[in-house]
Each structure stands twice: as C-alpha cells, then as structure tokens.
Amino acid sequence: MSKLKALVPEYLKDFTCIGSTCEETCCKNWKITVDKETYKKYKRLKNNDFHPLKDNKVIKNKKSISDEDYAIINLDNNNEKYCPFLNEDLLCNIYTNLGEDYMCDTCKTYPREFSFVDDELEISLVPSCPEAARKILYSPNGICFEHIELNYQKYMDYKKRIYTKGRFLSKNAHKYFWNIRIASITILQNRNIDIVSRLTFLGILYKKVNALIKQKNYQLIDDEIIKFVNTVEHLNDNSLLDSLSENKFQQALLCKEIILGLENISLKNKDSAISIFINSTIEFFKKREDADKLLNEYNFIIKNKIRPFFDSDTGSMMIENYLVNKYFLDLMPFTYPDDMWKSLIVLCGDYFIIKSLMLGIAKDNDSIKEDDFFSIVCSVSRSLTHNSHYYHYLIENIENWELDTLGGIYTLINN
Structure with a gap:
C-alpha cells in the first residue's frame, strides 16, 4: 500500500468518534451517498x-x-x-x-475532508460534528499544523485540488498561494488585534495583491506580502483602518433581510437547532418594526451582550479557531479558483451569520455563553455552510447591498 504525506491540523491526531455518547448523530437528515x-x-x-x-x-x-x-x-x-x-x-x-x-x-x-495542494494531501475536520467542533474550537494555543505520513486509502480521493507550480502559473495568483495562505493565517492568529481588524486586514492585503496582478507586477507580490504582514505585526493601533467607517443601520437591515430569507431558503438538511436559532432571530426583528427602535435595541444587544463574548479570551479563541480551520479547509484564498475576493466575502459572511444568529439568544438572556457559540457553529456548519444554495444566497445579498467592497466588508463584520 502506497504512503502519502499529508498536512493536517495538530488536533486531528486527538480526534476519535465518540459514537453513541455523542449529543448528535451524523446518521440523520444528510444525503448519504454510496x-x-x-x-x-x-x-x-x-x-x-x-x-x-x-x-x-x-x-x-x-x-x-x-x-x-x-x-x-x-x-x-x-x-x-x-x-x-x-x-x-x-x-x-x-x-x-x-x-x-x-x-x-x-x-x-466523515467528519474528515480531503483535498490536495499540488501532490500533497490535506486533511481537516468539519465542525458539523460536535466532537470535531470541540477539537477545532478549543485549541487553546491556536490551530497549528504538522506533516504526517499515512497509508493511501481510496476514500482519500480529493474533492478539491489546487496547483501552485509550473511555468503556466507564472502569471497566475495561484503561484502565490502558499505565501498568501501563510500570511493570512498569521494575521488571523494575531491576538494583539481584534477579530474584525484581522479580517479587514485580509481585505487590505488581497486588494494589494489583486492590484499588483492587474498591473502585471508579479515580481513585487512576495515582497508586498512580507511587508504588509510585518506592518500588521508591529501595529500599535488600528490606524490602517482609519479611512473605513461602518453603517450600523445598513448592517441591521441586511441582518434582518438575510435571516428572514434563511427561513425560506431550500435547506433539505435543516435541523431543528438551526430552525430554533433562525426563528428566534426572526422574532427579534418582527417585534421591532419601528426603525429607530430596531437600531437602538440592535446596537444595545451587540454592544452589551454579544461583543463582550467576542472580546473575551475564550470567545476570541473560539472564533479565531473557527476562521483558521475554515480558511485551511476551503483552500482559501482560492475557494473560488479565480476570485480571491469572493473567498474573503464567504469567510466574512459566515462570521456575520454566526454573530447575527446570536441575536436570537441574546434577546432573552443577559449574555452569550461559550455553549451558545458552540451550538450555533455546529448548526451553521451542519445545515448551511456545506450547502451551495446558502452561499449563492449570501453572496447575492451582500453584492445587492453593495457590501462587496473593503468598506462594505468592514460594515458587514463590525457589529
């Protein structure tokens, strides 16, 4: 049997299925192909x-x-x-x-996913499985990666593959996949700055790289990436974001529209938990039809109930690990092979949805707990993020609201 070299998160070696003791079952509601x-x-x-x-x-x-x-x-x-x-x-x-x-x-x-970068296998876990989610979210030192060697099995045949080598890639952004990926994960794991700033800095970096590609200044890309990461690592403040501003009212209305739409979107695998989160958040908006009242209560809950969780050490760690795992799992920044920017919109869109669904919990409670965040992540992963209709719907709404710009992304996530 042939051997394969694989790049994996370190948490993978600690994962085992806990079977009948699991609070969920992976044998329900899915389309199980044979x-x-x-x-x-x-x-x-x-x-x-x-x-x-x-x-x-x-x-x-x-x-x-x-x-x-x-x-x-x-x-x-x-x-x-x-x-x-x-x-x-x-x-x-x-x-x-x-x-x-x-x-x-x-x-x-399941819950492993396989992909290839050139000839190297990559394996990661999806957080729709609660035990996998525990390994992902509760990695206290952040998600680290290691190389392992394992026996090839037929089921490892990849769903996703990206090529980064070869002369034909000399004028293709894929040639810079590793440098962009390492820089992006470095920024996402920079605990000296908040999560919103980390995601926004990814947007600034991608705009710089895209500009150089458009100008055909390919030879400058590596130096620009190194310089930008170094700048972020030595920041004493968020002055790089001074030119950006968010529109809270636009953010609240978009949140309302997207969550209302999730109620009707065709989700064959929608479980009872995601229905509860969606319906509870819809209830928040339906009881607040007056625009001023909606904005005031929306801002109050975000500021006093949701943001404190994300600013806490545990909350910040959990969302960081979720984002880094998704970044690795989805072969970002080329989830969409020819569109780095759309890949970032999807990452920020997931972050926005997770925070938005917290409104339904926070409206009836004094604060958000880690169990709340954990449950939402599992449900979103189980019922939404693997569904192509969901991402089409999410991207379409963000584009229709003209939030697919750097300033728009900042408005989207800075709640």
Whole structure:
C-alpha cells in the first residue's frame, strides 16, 4: 500500500468518534451517498442474514454524476429521516454486522475532508460534528499544523485540488498561494488585534495583491506580502483602518433581510437547532418594526451582550479557531479558483451569520455563553455552510447591498 504525506491540523491526531455518547448523530437528515465499489460489494453478498440492499434501504442515485454518488441510503422510510442502518444503541448495523470494509466512503470519512495542494494531501475536520467542533474550537494555543505520513486509502480521493507550480502559473495568483495562505493565517492568529481588524486586514492585503496582478507586477507580490504582514505585526493601533467607517443601520437591515430569507431558503438538511436559532432571530426583528427602535435595541444587544463574548479570551479563541480551520479547509484564498475576493466575502459572511444568529439568544438572556457559540457553529456548519444554495444566497445579498467592497466588508463584520 502506497504512503502519502499529508498536512493536517495538530488536533486531528486527538480526534476519535465518540459514537453513541455523542449529543448528535451524523446518521440523520444528510444525503448519504454510496460509492459504486461499496454498492457492488452489497450486490455480491450471498445468504447473509443482514443485507444492506434489503427493503430498499440503499437505492441507485438517479442523479449520480460520478462513481462516488452511485447510490444513496434511503432516509424516506421514516419520518425522522434517520439512517435505516442506525440501531437502537445509535450504532451502525453495517459496521456491526459486516465490518468497516462494507461501510461507504461517506461514512468512513466523515467528519474528515480531503483535498490536495499540488501532490500533497490535506486533511481537516468539519465542525458539523460536535466532537470535531470541540477539537477545532478549543485549541487553546491556536490551530497549528504538522506533516504526517499515512497509508493511501481510496476514500482519500480529493474533492478539491489546487496547483501552485509550473511555468503556466507564472502569471497566475495561484503561484502565490502558499505565501498568501501563510500570511493570512498569521494575521488571523494575531491576538494583539481584534477579530474584525484581522479580517479587514485580509481585505487590505488581497486588494494589494489583486492590484499588483492587474498591473502585471508579479515580481513585487512576495515582497508586498512580507511587508504588509510585518506592518500588521508591529501595529500599535488600528490606524490602517482609519479611512473605513461602518453603517450600523445598513448592517441591521441586511441582518434582518438575510435571516428572514434563511427561513425560506431550500435547506433539505435543516435541523431543528438551526430552525430554533433562525426563528428566534426572526422574532427579534418582527417585534421591532419601528426603525429607530430596531437600531437602538440592535446596537444595545451587540454592544452589551454579544461583543463582550467576542472580546473575551475564550470567545476570541473560539472564533479565531473557527476562521483558521475554515480558511485551511476551503483552500482559501482560492475557494473560488479565480476570485480571491469572493473567498474573503464567504469567510466574512459566515462570521456575520454566526454573530447575527446570536441575536436570537441574546434577546432573552443577559449574555452569550461559550455553549451558545458552540451550538450555533455546529448548526451553521451542519445545515448551511456545506450547502451551495446558502452561499449563492449570501453572496447575492451582500453584492445587492453593495457590501462587496473593503468598506462594505468592514460594515458587514463590525457589529
């Protein structure tokens, strides 16, 4: 079996599934795809008391686009959308009766995600899994990375890949992927400045890099990145942001419009928790139709209940780790291969949504607790961030409100 070198967050080595003791189940509400090789294994099973294909528990996927989604596990046999192979002890009957080799790639890998940068594998965890979220959010010294060596498995086949080498990339921003990535994570982990400033500094850096690319001054990009990171590291104040200002009223109205829209957006995997957070936040806005009253109470809750959590050591650590993990997971700054700026809008948009959903909790409580933040992150990841409709909706709203500029991003996140 061939060996692979992989870049991973250090938390990965401490992660193990806690099975039936987990407060959530990864076997509910998801579209669980079954790869062709595993499906064929099921077809070859003979005279077995336990057969996965019995009673249409696994059906061929009529919308399949590759061998990876050749079939799907049928969740329509019960109202609660539980996987039909989940037993009363919340354990997998396929694993129990047939062993790991008969589990589909989806179930073998979750909550891990795989991607490649050139020929090097990268593995990270998604925070939709509560145990994964604990490893991600509660890394006290920040998320650090290490190289490991592991045996190649078929299920490691990547979903995302980026190339950074080769002559044809000499005039392509991807050539500077590593320098931009390292600089960005360095800025995101700079605990001498607040989270809003860190995200805004990413915007300033990306504008500088994009300007040099547009001017075809490719040879200046590396020096500009080094110079900017050095400037940020030695800042004594936020003077770099003096030219920016936020529009609180615009921010509150955008928050209202986006959250109201989330109620209607097509989210097949929307769990009960995200519905509670969305509906509670909608209730905040519906009870405050008067514009002045809305703005006053919005600002009061942000200033006195939500911001203190984000300014605390624990809150700042948790949101930093969430952002760094997402940055690594999504191959930023090229989540959208040809658009660094859109990748940043998505990162800032997620931050905005998480903070906005805190309104629904804060309106009825004296403060935000770490458990509140933890629950929102898990629910947003489980029901929103893996959904392409959500990101299309989010980006469309930000662009319609003309907040897809540096000043707009500052307005979006500075609440």
